[in-house]
Amino acid sequence: MLDQGIRLQLLIGPTIPLPAPYPVTSAFVSLEVTNRDRERDGFQMTFTLGKNTPLGYGLLQSGIFKPGNRVIIGVVINVLPQVLIDGIITHHQVMPGNQPGESRLVVTGEDITLKLDLEEKSETYPNQSDSIIVLQLLSQYADLGLVPQITPTTDFPIEVQRVPNQQGTDLAYIQELAQRNGFVFYVEPTAVPGLNTAYWGLENRLGLPQPPLSLNMGSETNVDNPINFTHNALGPAAPMVTIVEPNSRMPITIPLPTGLQPPLARQPSMPLRRTIDRSSASLSPTQAAQRILAATGQTADAVTATGEVDAVRYGRVLRSRRLVSVRGVGDDFGGYYYVKEVTHQISVGQYRQRFTLTREGTGSLTPIVPPGV
Numbered sequence: 205m206l207d208q209g210i211r212l213q214l215l216i217g218p219t220i221p222l223p224a225p226y227p228v229t230s231a232f233v234s235l236e237v238t239n240r241d242r243e244r245d246g247f248q249m250t251f252t253l254g255k256n257t258p259l260g261y262g263l264l265q266s267g268i269f270k271p272g273n274r275v276i277i278g279v280v281i282n283v284l285p286q287v288l289i290d291g292i293i294t295h296h297q298v299m300p301g302n303q304p305g306e307s308r309l310v311v312t313g314e315d316i317t318l319k320l321d322l323e324e325k326s327e328t329y330p331n332q333s334d335s336i337i338v339l340q341l342l343s344q345y346a347d348l349g350l351v352p353q354i355t356p357t358t359d360f361p362i363e364v365q366r367v368p369n370q371q372g373t374d375l376a377y378i379q380e381l382a383q384r385n386g387f388v389f390y391v392e393p394t395a396v397p398g399l400n401t402a403y404w405g406l407e408n409r410l411g412l413p414q415p416p417l418s419l420n421m422g423s424e425t426n427v428d429n430p431i432n433f434t435h436n437a438l439g440p441a442a443p444m445v446t447i448v449e450p451n452s453r454m455p456i457t458i459p460l461p462t463g464l465q466p467p468l469a470r471q472p473s474m475p476l477r478r479t480i481d482r483s484s485a486s487l488s489p490t491q492a493a494q495r496i497l498a499a500t501g502q503t504a505d506a507v508t509a510t511g512e513v514d515a516v517r518y519g520r521v522l523r524s525r526r527l528v529s530v531r532g533v534g535d536d537f538g539g540y541y542y543v544k545e546v547t548h549q550i551s552v553g554q555y556r557q558r559f560t561l562t563r564e565g566t567g568s569l570t571p572i573v574p575p576g577v
Contacts, residue, residue, distance in 0.1 A: 210516060210555055213278040213285065215397060216268055221276045224268075231263060233308070234551035237277055237288045239524040241407070241544045242388050245315040247277060247289050253298065253307035269296050269311050276397045279521065279548075279555070286521045287393035288548055290349075290400055291315045316348050316400065317391045320375035329368040333357045334381040338389075338404050341374045349398045350391065355405030357385055378404065390525065408525050409465045409542055415520065416529040417513055417559075426518045431511035431530065433537045435566065439506050441477040447492045458492045468527075468540045470567030473506030505562035509541060515548075515555040522546050522557045530561070531572075539568030 214229065215221035231251040239245050253263060263269065271293050278287040293313040301307045320341075329337045335357040342352045361368060370377040382389040382404055389404045419427045445458045509530065513522060522528065524546045531538055541561035549556045 211280040212550060213276075213280060213397075215276040215278075216273060218270075218273055221274050221398065227263065227266070228268060231309075232552070234549070235277065236550075237548040239289070239546050239548075241525045241542075242390065244317055245289050245291070245390075247275070247291055247313050249275075249277075249311045251309045251311070253300075253309045263309055264296075264298070269293060269309070271295055274316070275311075275313055276393070278393075278397065279515075279550070281515065281520050284520065285395060287395065287397055288521065289315055290391075290393045290398065292318050294318070315391060317375055319345060319348060320378070321373045324373050325370055327370040329370070330363040331360060332368065333360050334368070334385060335404070337368060338378055338381060341378055342402050344374070349400050350402040351394075351399065353401050353403045353405070355385075355387065392525065403525075407465065407542070409468065409527060411526065413527040413529050413540055414522060414543070415518070416531050417511070417518075417522075419530075419532040421532045425532070427511055427513050429512050431509050431533060431537075433533070434508045434510075435473070436506055436508070437473055437476050439508075440473060440475040440564070441479050442475040443479045443481060445481045445487075445492050447487050447489065456489075458489070467569065468542065468563040469507065469565035470539075470569055472565035505542070505564050507537070507563050507566060508544075509537065509561040510559065512556055512558045515557055518557070521548070522559055528559075528561065535568055536566045539563075539570060 212232070212235075214224040214232075216224050216228070228251070231253070233250040233252055235247065235249040237245070237247045251263060273293045274291070275293060276287060276290050278285055280286075291313045292315075293311055295312055297310040297312070299308040299310065329340070332340075333356075335354050339352055339354055342350055342354075372380075378389050381387075387405050388407050389402075392401050392403060393399070394401055417427050417431070418424050419431060446455050447458065448455055515521070522543065524543045526543050527540050528543050529540050541563050543559060544562045545560040547558040549558065
């Protein structure tokens with residue numbers, strides 16, 4: 205039990221994770237789980253160590269923290285179970301102490317997309333679109349409980365013109381295909397332990413926003429420390445992609461697409477930087493459109509907000525890769541944001557969530573931010 209209304213859930217095992225035994229839960233000190241919108245998620249757990257066997261430390265002798273074992277970490281907040289990460293132990297570290305109770309075991313791991321990044325391959329996929337290739341690759345990992353959520357693509361390369369070629373791991377190639385289409389790829393746990401969504405598509409800026417992060421709101425305040433806002437005009441960039449028409453040899457500049465993502469700010473920051481793609485001359489119009497989508501998705505948003513919220517006061521898990529509203533900070537920086545990263549810090553009696561939020565500019569789109577649910 206961490207606090208009133210909050211309970212930690214820890215499942216661990218070689219193949220099918222099972223509830224952690226009492227010697228593990230009783231030795232728990234703290235853990236940290238980081239969820240990122242584009243990069244692989246990770247976790248780190250700390251336990252006390254005691255020499256309770258003739259051979260040494262019992263937790264190590266049990267083999268439960270052997271690298272390669274699967275770990276599912278979740279929390280129950282107000283009777284609502286939520287999984288933070290489904291991952292694989294990559295290594296552990298032992299820190300012996302001079303006094304009883306000072307020795308520590310630190311267990312580190314990454315989410316299960318690590319399994320997609322362990323074997324390099326050399327494969328070709330003739331006459332297949334990028335989305336079909338991704339589905340084919342993910343089907344090899346059904347034992348991980350992956351449920352594909354794939355956005356279809358319509359570019360089917362003809363074998364005599366181009367053959368998609370994989371040189372590297374499955375994860376690296378899936379991410380390469382995502383980048384080429386202006387997409388993101390990540391694996392995210394569902395509410396059912398062991399079942400995960402493999403998302404390949406546009407950055408998710410739709411859906412119902414999470415309850416607001418509130419500052420200077422009296423009894424409804426749930427952010428203890430100030431939220432730091434940064435407006436960086438050098439973050440976004442306007443890419444230029446030009447192709448050459450094969451018959452007339454005339455250059456054609458592909459226009460920058462608009463309306464790809466719903467706006468989050470009333471006053472988007474105009475890019476001060478311009479970039480030129482110098483390898484696009486021989487691309488088809490469809491491939492050039494994909495290239496400009498990818499370049500647009502890689503530029504940073506102009507406004508970034510960082511802070512920390514107490515999970516007890518917030519009442520639920522703050523999720524990355526979703527929207528959240530901020531209120532009590534004025535019109536320029538109030539309103540809706542995309543949650544780029546959340547770090548969950550849990551110890552006995554405490555659960556705090558550090559967050560990083562982004563959006564394209566300043567000014568709230570709504571006169572008021574609803575209190576949420």
